[in-house]
Amino acid sequence: MRSFRTAEFHTAGEPFRIVTDGVPDLEGTTVLDKRAWCQEHLDSTRALLINEPRGHADMYGGFPTSPDDSDGDLGVVFFHKDGFSTACGHGTIALVTWAIESGRLPVTNGEEIDVVVDVPSGRLRTRARVGADGQVEAVKFWNVPAFVTGHALAVPTSLGLFTATVSYGGAYYASVGLDTHALSPDSASLTDLISLGREIKALLATHQAVKHPTDGRLSGLYGVIFHQDVTRSPLHQRNVTVFADGEVDRSPCGSGTSARLAVLHHDGVLGVGETLLNEGIAGGQFSGCIVEETEAGVVTSVEGTAYKTGEATFSLDPRDPLGSGFQLR
Numbered sequence: 001m002r003s004f005r006t007a008e009f010h011t012a013g014e015p016f017r018i019v020t021d022g023v024p025d026l027e028g029t030t031v032l033d034k035r036a037w038c039q040e041h042l043d044s045t046r047a048l049l050i051n052e053p054r055g056h057a058d059m060y061g062g063f064p065t066s067p068d069d070s071d072g073d074l075g076v077v078f079f080h081k082d083g084f085s086t087a088c089g090h091g092t093i094a095l096v097t098w099a100i101e102s103g104r105l106p107v108t109n110g111e112e113i114d115v116v117v118d119v120p121s122g123r124l125r126t127r128a129r130v131g132a133d134g135q136v137e138a139v140k141f142w143n144v145p146a147f148v149t150g151h152a153l154a155v156p157t158s159l160g161l162f163t164a165t166v167s168y169g170g171a172y173y174a175s176v177g178l179d180t181h182a183l184s185p186d187s188a189s190l191t192d193l194i195s196l197g198r199e200i201k202a203l204l205a206t207h208q209a210v211k212h213p214t215d216g217r218l219s220g221l222y223g224v225i226f227h228q229d230v231t232r233s234p235l236h237q238r239n240v241t242v243f244a245d246g247e248v249d250r251s252p253c254g255s256g257t258s259a260r261l262a263v264l265h266h267d268g269v270l271g272v273g274e275t276l277l278n279e280g281i282a283g284g285q286f287s288g289c290i291v292e293e294t295e296a297g298v299v300t301s302v303e304g305t306a307y308k309t310g311e312a313t314f315s316l317d318p319r320d321p322l323g324s325g326f327q328l329r
Contacts, residue, residue, distance in 0.1 A: 003315040004049060006061075007098050011090035011306040012251035012284025017049060017061035018098050026065045031075045031118045032217060034065055035084050038077050044324050046079040051325025054314050057081055058247050062091050064099075067118045074099055075118040081327060082244040086218050087121040087170025089254010089286070093139040094306035096126050100136050101308065109134045117141070121170035121218060121255075138305045143255065144170050145297030146262035150209025157199050159183075159192065164200060164224070166209040167266075169258030169300070171222035173241070174200055178228045185226050185240040186281060190248065197224040197242025223249070225256050235270065236277040246329065251304070252278035257288040258300040265290050265298050272298075 004022035008015070023045060028034035038046070042063070050059045058081070065075040076095050078088040096115050099105045107113045110132040117124045122144040129137045150166035155176075162181070164174040176196075183189040183196075204210060204221050212218040223243030230236040237260070241253040249256070257278045264270040276288040284304070291299045316324070 001315050001317055003313055004045070006049070006312045006314065007102070008309045008312060009094040009098060009306045010250075010309055011093045011254075012280050012286065012304055013282030014090045014249055014251035014280070015058075015060055016091045016094035016306070017055070017059060018095065019049065019061065019063050023063055026063060026077060030068045031065065031077060032120045032215075034075070035077050035086070035120045036217070038063065038079070038084055043083075046084070048316055048324040049314060050079065050081045051327055053322070054325060055081075057327055057329050058250070060088065060091060062088070062095060064095065067116065068123070072116045072118045072123065073105065074115065077120065080244050081247055085120070085171060085222065087119055087144075087255040089141065089143070089170075089257065089302050090249070090251045090304065090306070092117055092119065092124060092126065092141050092254065093304050096128050096139045097136040097306040098308070100128055100130060101134070107134075119170070136306070138303055140301050140303035141254070142291065142299060142301050143258040145294055146258040146300055147297030148262050148266040150207060151266065153204070153207070153209070155200055155203055157196060157203070159196055162196075162200065164204065165263050166204065166207070166221070167259040167262040168212070168297070169260075169262060170255040171218075171259075172210045172220060173256050173259040174204055174221060174224045175260060175263050176200065176224060176226050178226050183226070185228050185238045190240065190281070193226050193240050194242055194246045194248065197226070198246050200224045223253070223256060225253065225260060227260065230279065234275065234277065235264070236279065238279040240281050248281070250280055250282040251284050252280040252286045254286060254302050254304065257286050257302045261288050261290050261300045262298055
């Protein structure tokens, strides 16, 4: 009987299942290489831990691993119901929180600690604020450069004409504003937004805007961010991010927040040093900031808080006819 131990977290409402035991050492020189190895060798394990009855269609998780080199502290390969993603901001926040609160990284209570995390899209510098009780109060990460690749693209859908701007924040997202539409980024519109997200993703799947300029393994439209202004000054937006095949991010989406910041900078809405308060469908918030402009794109920071929800041991009885599980949507 195969078994796996996990630490369970959520970041702004979005789950993150950290696999702490039961998985072999991931093979590969870099985390991006290890992602490819996981796609070939650990896809059934991913499915087992994501699918019902152990998970659900909106579950998310990660395999912790060693960093690319001695300058890093942690590595992680992210996974969801349809495969292995290139970036995950809420997962990065949860992973750093787990590593500190579980004692895997040394820290003095009441201080800030810098943690270097290697993810498939690149190396992230993070900073955790630790309270006097040893609990992590917040984690900020500085993402890989974010940039716009396709601006104001007309997208005809079954619900009418929408405008999408494609940008990269470790993964490619299409930003779709809802300020002039009847839909809103909330639970009342969720069924329509899931269908619309799938439709827009299919329409833009082969667009040049979702092809990474240097590494094809990072190509492809990962998600659609439906956003709406709450206030303009200071800038506060609410969003629903539909990623993979109709999966809904409960958080404001960490890498998606970086992608949104790139769009807001491109459009002249935010400059260097200015912030976006980004709110997810569950009410959790991330604080995003444009840190600097570079030739590769804008460097952004995203800050949020993760909370431990429990620990689990999952097993697979070889007699179980459901095997690695199932998905109802």
